[in-house]
Amino acid sequence: EPEVTQTPSHQVTQMGQEVILRCVPISNHLYFYWYRQILGQKVEFLVSFYNNEISEKSEIFDDQFSVERPDGSNFTLKIRSTKLEDSAMYFCASSTKKGAHEQYFGPGTRLTVT
Amino acid sequence: GNSVTQMEGPVTLSEEAFLTINCTYTATGYPSLFWYVQYPGEGLQLLLKATKADDKGSNKGFEATYRKETTSFHLEKGSVQVSDSAVYFCALSDSATGYSTLTFGKGTMLLVSP
Numbered sequence: 507e508p509e510v511t512q513t514p515s516h517q518v519t520q521m522g523q524e525v526i527l528r529c530v531p532i533s534n535h536l537y538f539y540w541y542r543q544i545l546g547q548k549v550e551f552l553v554s555f556y557n558n559e560i561s562e563k564s565e566i567f568d569d570q571f572s573v574e575r576p577d578g579s580n581f582t583l584k585i586r587s588t589k590l591e592d593s594a595m596y597f598c599a600s601s602t603k604k605g606a607h608e609q610y611f612g613p614g615t616r617l618t619v620t
Numbered sequence: 621g622n623s624v625t626q627m628e629g630p631v632t633l634s635e636e637a638f639l640t641i642n643c644t645y646t647a648t649g650y651p652s653l654f655w656y657v658q659y660p661g662e663g664l665q666l667l668l669k670a671t672k673a674d675d676k677g678s679n680k681g682f683e684a685t686y687r688k689e690t691t692s693f694h695l696e697k698g699s700v701q702v703s704d705s706a707v708y709f710c711a712l713s714d715s716a717t718g719y720s721t722l723t724f725g726k727g728t729m730l731l732v733s734p
Contacts, residue, residue, distance in 0.1 A: 509663075512663075547726065548724050548725060548726050548727075549711075549722075549724035551722060554721075562721065597663065608666070609666070610663075611656075611664035613663045614663065
């Protein structure tokens with residue numbers, strides 16, 4: 507069964523460093539998403555992406571964040587200058603349709619900023 | 621704004637016990653409601669959904685009924701198994717706030733012992 511994959515599973519970085527989290531969505535999906543979950547808190551929407559541009563973004567997704575689909579398979583989330591409060595589990599998701607109904611999630615990348 | 625509130629975990633049950641995980645929501649429009657499950661080391665998987673009031677979603681013995689009058693979507697299962705041990709997330713999508721956005725609860729961990 508097709509699945510969303512994410513790498514790495516765990517990333518440790520120092521404050522102020524840039525990180526890139528990688529996702530490979532399901533191959534025939536057209537809509538891509540990033541969510542995050544800070545330990546002990548809710549899963550929060552960050553951004554959605556379709557047709558090589560951002561469709562929606564939350565107020566969390568500020569200028570420090572960017573997304574890119576550099577080729578036909580990868581979907582990346584970049585954090586330019588990490589802060590301690592960026593430490594969280596980051597989930598990628600993809601879907602064939604617009605809307606929340608059939609989003610398929612990856613296993614997540616745990617980002618630890620020290 | 622939209623929000624989802626779930627009962628605090630962990631919920632600890634013996635095999636074959638009855639399960640209820642409470643979920644209530646606040647939404648500005650007419651949301652669709654979801655339960656996602658996360659097994660250890662895996663991504664979030666859609667368990668069931670309901671798109672309008674009085675709909676009942678069901679899958680793998682789990683069910684939940686969309687109750688508009690009480691703004692609730694409680695998850696139930698008549699007889700849990702050890703393999704049901706996971707974290708369960710209640711979520712909503714609200715067309716008034718954007719089709720892509722899923723708003724999640726904090727998640728409830730379920731532990732089932734033999």
